Amino acid sequence: MDMPQQRIPVFKPLIENEELEASRKSLELGWLGMGSYVGEFEQRLAQFIGGDRRVVAVSTGHAALHLALLLMKIGPGDEVITPSFNNAADFQAILATGAKPVFCDITEDSLCIDLASAETLVSPNTKAIIAMDYDCILCDHDRVAEFAARHNLRVLHDGAHAFGSRYKGKMVGSFSDITMFSFDPVKTITCIDGGALVVRTEEEVARLHEMRLIGMSQPASVMYGNARAWTYDIGTIGYRYHLANLHAAVGLAQLAKIERIMESRRASCRYYNRYLGGVSEIIVPKTDFADVTPFLYYVRVPAGRRQQLREFLAAKGIDTGIHWQPGHWFSLLKDCRRADLPVTERIGHEIVSLPLHSSMPIDVLDRVIDGMISFFAHNA
Known part of the structure; x- marks a missing residue:
């Protein structure tokens, strides 16, 4: 009797001995929260992306989207233009700030944002635009930047589909003001679940460090030494959006290949x-x-x-x-x-x-x- 053929799933993460060994070592370390593996993962990501950018790792792609919008000071009464043909995480992140998504169309050839459609939707309340790269054809990011400058808008570059891709020779993440990535179970590389924000300045990094750790002023240098400070300030609203060592260890194994x-x-x-x-x-x-x-x-x-x-x-x-x-x-x-x-x-x-x-x-x-x-x- 012929054996039935194995089912072919839509996605299948690449889990090999390196990921298993990395998981074992991170668990044996005994520091299960944010620690040394997270700091190393951020450094390796920054090296891979290039462009003198800083990287902050977070728990999910959605967390990255939410924090990016907060970093842009998007809030109640604001509007963010995004293609309707986008992931629900983008819409929920906008709503979580108190702002409203405003849906534009996409182009037939790229399935990315149609700036002619977006042009008709700009209002006095519009504060930002999301440029999402749909899979294998990237946005026209030069035109997106020109559009945003003309209307005095911030650009959130959603690179969840585009990790490792290049735009006119430049690695995605190396040229936009703020770029987010997702490392969920089915993305190009996985952290089990995870995400990252790529920004320009140390000031932005410091702000993100507080927001991802429920507002605590814990120095990353301490956390990345697998330790914590027991006295700290809380000066801002924050969230449990930090990445765990186990997830970062898997991400490092993935990034190596x-x-x-x-x-x-x-x-x-x-x-x-x-x-x-x-x-x-x-x-x-x-x-x-x-x-x-x-x-x-x-x-x-x-x-x-x-x-x-x-x-x-x-x-x-x-x-x-x-x-x-x-x-x-x-x-x-x-x-x-x-x-x-x-x-x-x-x-x-x-x-x-x-x-x-x-x-x-x-x-x-x-x-x-x-x-x-x-x-x-x-x-x-």
């Missing part, structure tokens, strides 16, 4: 494009993946056939995802749309994520490709 991870993901996406690019019923990403590190691989399935395709692949043991439902489809956020969002509406009904892992054998890729081709061959 980032070049291999990046090349593997690029190679898998190129392979998908090579064999799916000729399938006329779908639209694949229009990129050669040369300067980007794709977090996911998506295709667009027009003509209302997405759910049928997903069910067909599921029956073959191939999982798929949807990244994402547009924000204005959610009951909480339906009033955040002030204009028509035609591209977002269309993409929201067409987008589907295929499996993409940091180490993906050719035979697994072939199973996904064969499943896709088979569906359209039998459902012409």
